Amino acid sequence: MKRELTPDQLRDFRKRLLDWYRRHRRILPWRRTRDPYAIWVSEVMLQQTQVKTVIPYYRRFLGRFPDLAALAHAPLQEVLKVWEGLGYYTRVRNLHRAAQRLVRENGGALPAAYEQWKQLPGVGEYIAAAISSIAFQQPCAVVDGNVKRVLSRLFLCDEPVNRSPSSGVFGSLADQLLDRDKPGDHNQAMMELGATVCRPRRPLCPRCPVRGYCRAFREGVQGRYPVRLARTALPEVSVAVGVVHREGRVLITQRREKGLLGGLWEFPGGKIQPNESPAQACRREIHEEVGLVVEVGTRIARIKHAYSHFKVMLQVFSCRYLRGKVRLKGPVNFQWVWPEELENYPFPAANRKFLPLIQQSWERFFGPDDGPGGDE
DNA sequence: AATACGGGGAC
DNA sequence: GTCCCAGTATT
Structure with a gap:
């Protein structure tokens, strides 16, 4: 050269x-x-x-x-x-x-x-x-x-x-x-x-x-030109996410500051394991991450999203709060918010994709009343 | 020296 | 679908 x-x-x-x-x-x-x-x-x-x-x-x-x-x-x-x-x-x-x-x-x-x-x-x-x-x-x-x-x-x-x-x-x-x-x-x-x-x-x-x-x-x-090294294919993961409803509000959690999407808010959930249905994963992950027992209802969205180093398929479920007190494992914060308040929090793009579906899907399947109460 | 880190425009 | 973008920090 x-x-x-x-x-x-x-x-x-x-x-x-x-x-x-x-x-x-x-x-x-x-x-x-x-x-x-x-x-x-x-x-x-x-x-x-x-x-x-x-x-x-x-x-x-x-x-x-x-x-x-x-x-x-x-x-x-x-x-x-x-x-x-x-x-x-x-x-x-x-x-x-x-x-x-x-x-x-x-x-x-x-x-x-x-x-x-x-x-x-x-x-x-x-x-x-x-x-x-x-x-x-x-x-x-x-x-x-x-x-x-x-x-x-x-x-x-x-x-x-x-x-x-x-x-x-x-x-x-x-x-x-x-x-x-x-x-x-x-x-x-x-x-x-x-x-x-x-x-x-x-x-x-x-x-x-x-x-x-x-x-x-x-x-x-x-x-x-330019010469470029080939990149390896992105791995794919499947994730179940739950929108937990309780008395008209929904639960959101905040990610820790370090790492992927640091400091952003999201709906709780996690990886779907082999031999596990998406709904089962949703219930298990919510129990593990936030300590709540929920009833998993209808699936409101399937979202495909690509990050810089992997791809995800999000399966999003409407959930009904049944019992338990929030105990965080992973997230650093949580909040029960009215659907109109969701706009005030920073969310990852993959979560924003289904925000408009939350209110209507709950009412369609569980009725426009207050939603489930709780013993907390 | 590799890898983690988002999202979308442009094709 | 793929490629790649006015890169940086961490390991």
Whole structure:
């Protein structure tokens, strides 16, 4: 892999890229501000998440938490509620923690230097380079999925882009190309090129401002780059979930902060074991997780959902509370809520899919009265 | 060096 | 269905 460009070539490459960017960049909400806090929020949201998905979340988040202090002083549950549906919830917990730390230890000021950013929770090499270059004009090259794809094609680089971490070749290539006079625009131009021209499939090479430097284009092998390691198939699990009704309210539980869907609320349930019916699993799991004895009624939904490392089939049942007092094993909190109140809690997307079915299914099968009472 | 961590857009 | 997205933390 030949990858050295002459100083003249580098100058020309940077100019072509920057001219193209200034003419063709998309107007995006976080490109209309110079507020480092706002740019930070956008970078956190954009991790592994497409621009189109982020835009409405970005607007809502900044409307609700317009500055660092507003975020730092908000309860985590409120922050999670605004993040609900965006995924990778550790991102927002880290953002919240970082905001609190900066308010407490740094007078609410944001750092300018890469090394300072890097020390904040949730800020890795990419975000540290992105913010310090875009908001503070520091000469740090970013390497994200777009940049790796562009570099992979430019230099016919055989390093797999999805290996962790990708050895460092992409970092040194990006660093070589970086325009140290305009690092922020240069970085955004590289990413924009990857997003809109040097796309994963069917790249628009005729529109590429630097195709003259692209070895993949010259050799007509754009389709074979970037090189990517094959991924293994996602395992599948079946889960039974119960909506436990009692006197018109339903039981929800909160997941612990660490791990999958940390801090979110959900309906109790768990894995269906071999030789067990979904309804049996539902009753057993509710007894194990929250200590209640319930009557499992009708199945109100079957939900297929894919997470990043496995797939689930959720079988959701309406349940009638019979007896027992809530004793949690697993969840860290619980609440009996009226159906109208469900909107106030952050739920995983898979749970949100059946929220509208809860009230009507209960009334259809058990009548519109108060539901079962209890001896608690 | 691998794995955990969401959800959805685009095909 | 599949691929992959402005990655980071943990093990």
